[in-house]
Amino acid sequence: MKLRWVFAVVAAIVMLAGYAELGLGARAIPNCANDKTQSGCPSKPKATAAVAGQPAREQEVVGIAPQADPAAIVAPIASNFNTTAELVPSWGNGAIPVSAAPDNVGAFRFACAAGISKSDDPIVWYGQPGKSHLHTFFGNTKVNAGSTYASLRATGDSTCMSKLNRSAYWQPAMLDGDGRVVNPTFGIYYKRYPASSPLCKIQGDECVAIPPGLKFIFGYDMLTGKPATGSTFWQCTTQKGDVVINERSQTMKAALRGCAVGMRLEVRIEAPDCWDGERLDSANHRDHVAYAKYNDRGQLKCDRKHPKVMPQYTQTAFWTVTADASKWVLSSDAMMGAEPGGTYHADFFSAWDPATEAKWIANCIDKLLNCSGGDLGNGQQLRGTATVRS
Secondary structure, rough: OOHHHHHHHHHHHHHHHHHOOOOOOOOOOOOOOOOOOOOOOOOOOOOOOOOOOOOOOHHHHHOOOOOOOOOOOOOOOOOOHHHHHHHHEEHHOOOOOOOOOOOOEEEEEEEEEEEEEOOOOOOOOOOOOOOOOOOOEEEEEEOOOOOHHHHHHHOEOOOOOOOOOOOOEEEEEEEEEEEEEEEOEEEEEEEEOOOHHHHHHHOOEEEEEOOOOHHHHHHHOOOOOOOOOOOOEEEEEEOOOOEEEEEEEEEEHHHHHHOOOOOOOEEEEOOEEEEEEOOOOOOOOOOOOEEEEEOOOEEEOOOOOOOOOEEEEEEEEEEEOOHHHOOEOOOOHHHHHOOOOOOOEEEEOOOEHHHHHHHHHHHHHHOEEEEEOOOOOOOOOOOOOOOOOO
């Protein structure tokens, strides 16, 4: 009788563990600031079903294939659709953008709408759907926990004007006082010296394109809690972008102070611009890229471990302020015991159509043009607007 009772208890424990593994039970938000050993806390990179050799049965449950070396350089993958249909004459008449001079970097800009929000992270928690804090994704509409460069290139539309850009971008979801997602819109701004500029040789050993499949995280470090990278700042503006008050605030709370209903809350962050030239990822998803720093001559320099100068992108998220904005928090704030907005960070997974990326680099960047609205600098423009298309 006792033996039967023991077996029953063990079976119940195993069943509950199975439910927890599949994410079928209720999930409390862990307080990672006090105890990083709790489930859901990013105390260190963890093995996944796809990488760590867990039983094939578990991989079949979540539908995730084993992942190839995520750091290995890959060949660009061409689009599997008619790319010509995704382009229109720029501004209706094929106009070429004006020069960016006297600035010394070429510029390429486009807008994005918010996509789906879900607790997936194909960089940190590859193959483990529902494992991360809640993210708002934009760019590729089919991104999920099992996304790879190949899958991003093969599927999905884009919330960034055209599926010619199947890259995936994501950040912590903004939640209102009732825990509902407040969706932003986004602006992306790529810039770099022209490849022919002598400044390329000063900053690094050469200027390059963003390698296909490159992925990284920047901003607040959820693994260590170290100071954020990317020169993040918050501010309150009009819907036209004019700063109202509290320009370049260090905190979301300061930016919202006096920001009236209908105004716009913005957060801006800069991505790394130096790459090691060897890896598409690293253990902490940061070490393979870096930021250029000014030397004693006032020149931007990449360090010796990251000599490749790639287009740096600036990401801006915009939220329309509502009456309960003082209650807004990021989905990752409570995990780290941070103040509202304190854990802002961003993730990037590059999956551009190779020919289209080559166009905006060859024209907007290398010809020192001032391109906006998805203008490729050659008389062509991404055909869409910053809205989600099914």
